[in-house]
Amino acid sequence: MTDCLDDVLAHIDADLDKSIERLFRLVEIESISTDPDYAGACLQAAEWLADALDAIGFEAGVRRTPGHPMVVGRAPGGAGPHVLFYGHYDVQPVDPVDLWSSPPFQPKLVTAADGSKQIVGRGTADDKGQLMTFIEACRAWKAVTGSLPIPVTVLLEGEEESGGHNLAPFMEANKQELAADFAFICDTGMWDAKTPAVTTMLRGMVGEEITITAASRDLHSGMYGGAARNPIHVLVNVLDGLRDETGRVTLPGFYDGVGELPEAIKAQWESLGFDEAAFLGEVGLSIPAGEAGRSVIEKIWARPTCEVNGIWGGYSGKGFKTVIPSKANAKVSFRLVDQQDPEAIRESFRAYVRAKLPADCTVEFIGHGGSPGVRLPSDSPALVKTRDALTAEWGKPCVTIGAGGSIPVAGDFKKVLGLDALMVGFGLDDDRIHSPNEKYNLSSYHGGIRSWARILAALSEGSVK
Template sequence: MSKLPAILSRLDADLDASLARLSTWIEIPSIGTDPAYNADTRRAAEWLRADLESLGFEASLRETGGQPVVLAHRRKPGAPHVLFYGHYDVQPVDPLNLWVDDPFKPVVKEIAPGRKVITGRGACDDKGQVMTFVEALRATLAETGDLPVSLTIIVEGEEESGSANLPGFVKANAEELKADLALICDTGMWDRETPAITASLRGMVYQEVTITCADRDLHSGLFGGAAANPIHVLAGIIAQFKDETGRITIPGFYDGVEEPTNSQKADWADLGLTEAEFLGQIGLKHSIGEKGRMLLEQIQSRPTCDVNGIWGGYTGEGTKTVIASKASAKVSFRLVGKQDPHKIAAAFQQFVRERLPDDISAEFIAHGASPAIAVPVDSPALLKAQAALTEEWGRKAITIGSGGSIPVAADFKSLLGMDTLLVGFGLDDDRVHSPNEKYDLSSFHKGQRSWARILQVLGA
């Protein structure tokens, strides 16, 4: 640890140069979801590969069938082995007219007294976050000539389009990628001053259901009152997904759901998140979540059921008195704890079928299923990282859950058998996926210093 002050001082002195490097990377429009940007997306991967190679890594682009993976190794026999994951692809920038600055010409500017940011697509998600880690490596190597851990870096180019090729790549290269612990920097802080470790991610089940009644659309004047209406049937089934307390009624749905510890509940209560604060920003006032659960539980540690889309019949201009033959809905479930996504999918389908009247059928399309992941809150690696973050920020680093899903973390657990620490420095107002994306310079700078500290304690 004796070299840590020198590493931190170097990061302080090198901030402008690190911002210049990040700006250069942001300028490459790596919109991986759009084939028109394939060459630029590959160029962004090559830029990172070359930067890591300049730091002494064995770095290469590895083909996946889609966008390439940047894979780099710097081995240290006998040291703990850590795998770091990030992504270099970015979201499309539409609508372009809503951007204040060119999304691929980053600008450093002050948005409030004493608060500077860097703008641009990917400034936060995920180029800025990845570079907090790379800059910590750069400073550590400059001051010590080595790293405290054996390190593998994998940065993909298809995260924004669902990482279709990554699980296959991880499985095919499992021996090369196996490590003691994975690190991901694609999450956020609690607020601008409070660092956080995301210790759990909700899993996902996504199903599409189509209800079919008659063999064609019907004239409502001739058949209304006698013929079954699939929109009515579907709406009635959807209305039964939850009871009056907000609890999901699908049998067996809560199997595997675990209660948070008293310590976690106390930490969450101390954060003081209110319905007015959280929901007020979107024009709402009251939570409709499970009764008897604090707001933070509802959004991060409890499972959910949401109808994401519903359609059927005539939806065009004017009128058409028709009874549709079919009605459809997309339904997603966020999972926690040890809920089995395949059992949840099967239970959902059975729930729907059991409520179908005679003559009516249902068809289902599965759009994905992944389990929740969680790192034990008493994990030695988590406790070390928590202490390092607390030391850097001068405020206790909290452990939180994320309501979202990062499937690669589940892949690391199922395919490589290792836990993942999610340490990120994004903020709620970074406008990720929206026009005018930005990254606070405090997040970028102190994120670098945080990773330098975490690397030291993980190596120790």
């Protein structure tokens, strides 16, 4: 079907105004998943999307969960790989609403100071605009040829912004229906406004909360100071020993499964022109931390970390109170890469803490989730074809990048469905997701639709399994 691609792209261009109108209708639905008052709006968004998929020939429906519903749509296609496309229709709350330049659920097209056109409204970039690029590409293929180049299943979630607790159980219960050769996730971005990217690395995470208890009650530091154990001292000693002087994490087995970057990927990252000084300078810093001998971009995309996210204990109110606290607390997180095992990291951390405790102290742990890192093989045929399609659309070589944060669905696809996931999105760093005046560049939306049309065509050529 690649001989029809030019006609499909021409249709996308001619239909752009109507595509924008359809996005506006979706953005107008106040699908805030974190607030129970908006449960009806979340259902409305799911129904709108199911109807949109049904209108272009998908067998689509709204699937109830204990929380907000899923949308599943399936469409046959040519003799290529079967892909599973994921996006989410729920959005973040809009507070503080007084900082919005226009009502957040009344989307509009504006011209920025640099002359670029921007679609402004809550969810335009995260993730309604992104998922609509794919749906609109499918719409164009259907309009021009009557079918899709390859078989497609669409899975749209309504709880990504509120924890996604029902996604993995839903996938587990619907494995057969969601079966595919690989997955696409659209909740990512480009390297810059003119350079497309495929995100192939995501860091996983382990979160731990610890409480160290010494005395049975808070103590007067004049009466007990120097004789009684201070759990804050113990806690600080524990935390200080988690990394050595070179920035490496000291937990036994922590680096098991951590590989080095392929030289080709390292060279590509070096060519991106990432400004380390500007990156740190923007937040008032100037000296890179972490593992010695590693670039900043390597540290945030491809290396594991150990960070203390919070620490408290004793008296922290106004004035002064001479107290030796009974308890001291901290929250610690680990970002994971490659084949690190989240549960092995958790157990290693807990064993390390217990080994550092004096005999008259105790510790309690609370786990806060765990997910593995994701790395797609750089020579994956699907990745190669996707990169080539993006390069053809944007006129600049597509880059393969990592992401410092976590997208749990990528791990769920691998763990539950056995699928590798390519992360292709068209968001930009300045899209203000989760903030007032969220926007999605018109070039991202238009170019995204055209990009997906090209990707679907490219995947229909030869084997990518």
